[in-house]
Amino acid sequence: MIDLIEPLKVAVIENVAYGVQEVNEKLFGGFCDCGGRMLQKFWLNLEEMRILFSECEKCWKNHAYLFNSTKFLKREEVRLVGRGEILDYLKNFLTELELEALLSKAQSKIYKPQDLARAKKKLSDMNLPFEEIVSLLK
Structure with missing residues (x-):
């Protein structure tokens, strides 16, 4: 699919x-x-x-x-x-800690840099635009 x-x-x-x-x-x-x-x-x-x-x-x-x-x-x-389903979609590829770090980054909260780095690497490997995803999660 x-x-x-x-x-x-x-x-x-x-x-x-x-x-x-x-x-x-x-x-x-x-x-x-x-x-x-x-x-x-x-x-x-x-x-x-x-x-x-x-x-x-x-x-x-x-x-x-x-x-x-x-x-x-x-x-x-x-x-x-769609825009409202992006978080559920990312659950297929990112761990709970990586998702949490990504959401915290989007909401300007404290996050673990190593978790965010792993999420960023996985998204990069998939050719997904990290900054655009962060802005969608705001």
Whole structure:
């Protein structure tokens, strides 16, 4: 499954984050399982693959459509992570102490520097922007 962290405009694929490009126009992006029309939301260009993220106008479900240079490969469901869900999402990757240090940093409270350093390293390894995450947690 692909995770889309909407406030950061990044897609997380196999625990690595990639920046996505927003589609500013209402362009057709496929059909949903519910019968609704999907609209293009973001594009992601990887080395040998392009991924289209579309959202249903009817049920708001998100899907990713994977293409290689010449053809459609497959469709995957996307887990959308909003601003209010970022903390729960980070629980999948950070320990309780690292999360606590990250929250304390965001709220200008006292924290253990070694715990924050470990959290920062893990986020960096995932290619997630540390400062932007801290500002989301404020």
